[in-house]
Amino acid sequence: MKKLVKYPLLVLFAAFLIVCSIADMLISRREFSEMENRYLAQRPKFTVKSLVSNQYTLDYEKYINDQFVGRDHWITLKSVSESVLGKIENNGIVYGKEHHMFEKYRTTDERGIKANTGYLNEFLSGYEGNVTFALIPNSYQVLKDLVPRGLVNIDQQSYINQIYSRLEGENLTKLDMFPAMEQAVADAKKDNPSGFGENGQQAYYRTDHHWTTYGAYYGYANYVRSLGMEPIELDLLQGYKRQQEGFYGSYYSKAKLFSTLPDTIDYYEIPVESVTIEGEEKPELYDKEQWGKRDKYAAFLYGNHGVTVIKTKNNQYSQPGEVSRVLVVKDSYANCFVPFLTYNFDEVFVVDLRSLPMKMSELLGQYEFDDILIMYNFMNYASDTNIAKIKY
Structure with missing residues (x-):
């Protein structure tokens, strides 16, 4: 002893x-x-x-x-100690200004981009209907003023321009999303100089990789205007607006920064005629059980599913005896975007290729669509291995 x-x-x-x-x-x-x-x-x-x-x-x-x-406590202790030492990144997540987090993305999957662009061209060569293709820039590309010095990520705009130049199709519309997202950021700052706050808006979440519902609205407006239609005015939806506070997103889950400020999720309880997911009727557009969990974003459209069909009587352009349809082929970014489309189409079909239970050709053989919107965020487009399914 x-x-x-x-x-x-x-x-x-x-x-x-x-x-x-x-x-x-x-x-x-x-x-x-x-x-x-x-x-x-x-x-x-x-x-x-x-x-x-x-x-x-x-x-x-x-x-x-x-x-x-005590794993959670050790993670918090690690975050505190690293902050005291002045470290501004953890697990690939960098801490920016005004409590925003950004992903380190210095390289991208160029093979994946080339392959996925090839798959889209194969699909376009065999489909005669109207198609719109949109790549959504991720937050660091749009919120450049909030990105910390020294974070040199790839130039997404340059890559997106290259992808658009490689796509071919007589009925293809290549939708530029940069002006819409830059306008969303500018308009958000009119209400609040920092672009977020109790009553302010923001185009992208601080703690998550998705755009916000506010940012998605600008993407929606950009899309329907490209089709010759006008979007529903956001002010007209204020009676349906709801909020969920205390959202800690995917960036927080990776970084575990102890001083993180949570986000607030905005959503709109837009009345619809029916919501069917994988053949099962749902009572509304949102899975409200998710609001009480950490992954609150999964409440939108009940998460990612193979085929979701929304029927509505909201369509501002509805014609007697006719049914207008749009098909959205997407990743999770579209989940908060889709509800707005109910004001421009009678039926909204949503397909996530990761879970699609049938061939795309079978779905297209059953229904006619006024337009097919293929929409991904850039990072997911570069890495998604399921886009090949679109050509079958």
């Missing part, structure tokens, strides 16, 4: 390991982390084959890391 007293740090460290090991054996295992917004690794099943291949060891290490006692 006298010898041990000479090494107090060693004793404390050993005691720490023992206490943590005992506590680790007593605590219940969590399946999901609200703080990180992801499912946690569970105890792997032991087999001789997995042990020999070293897969069991790797899986068990992930399990220990995810289930370590």
Whole structure:
């Protein structure tokens, strides 16, 4: 004991390991982390084959890391200590001005971009109807004034221009989303100089990779005007406007910055005739159970599903005896965008190729569409391996 007293740090460290090991054996295992917004690794099943291949060891290490006692508190402590040291990034997320977070995106998947653009050209060559293609720039490209110095991400505008130049189709409209998003940012700052606040608006979330409902409205207005229609005035929807506070998005889930200010989600309880997702009737446009969870954005259209059909009587351009339809092929950015389209079409079909339960050709064989809107955010377009399904 006298010898041990000479090494107090060693004793404390050993005691720490023992206490943590005992506590680790007593605590219940969590399946999901609200703080990180992801499912946690569970105890792997032991087999001789997995042990020999070293897969069991790797899986068990992930399990220990995810289930370590007090994990959320250790993550917070790490965030505090790094902030004290002046670190402005964590896990690929950089801290910008006015509490905005941005993703480090210094390289992109050029092979993926080339392949996906090729798939779209194959689709366009075999489809005779009207198609609109829109790539949405991510937040760092539009909110340049808020990006910290030294963050040199790729120029999305240059890449988008290249992609547009490679697409061919007689009935194709290439929709430039930059002016709309820049206008959304400018208009938001008219109400609030910083572009956010209790009553202010913002085009992109501070803590998440998506555009906001406000930003999506500007994208919607840009789209329907390209079709020769006018958007529903946002002021006319104020009676349907609702808010959900305390939203911590995907960027926060990666960075875990302890001083993060949460976002507020705006949404509109627009009345519709019916919402059908994968053949199942839903009572409304939003999954309200998600408002009480960390991933609140998943409330829009109940998340990402193969085929969603919305029927409405809101259409400002409705013609007796005729049914106008639009098909939106999309990623999650469109989930807060789609409800606005009910004011310009009688039926809105929404397809997420990641979960599409049929071939695109089968869907197009069943219905005629006034327009097909293919809309992705740039980062997802570059990396999505499901866009190939559009050509079948």
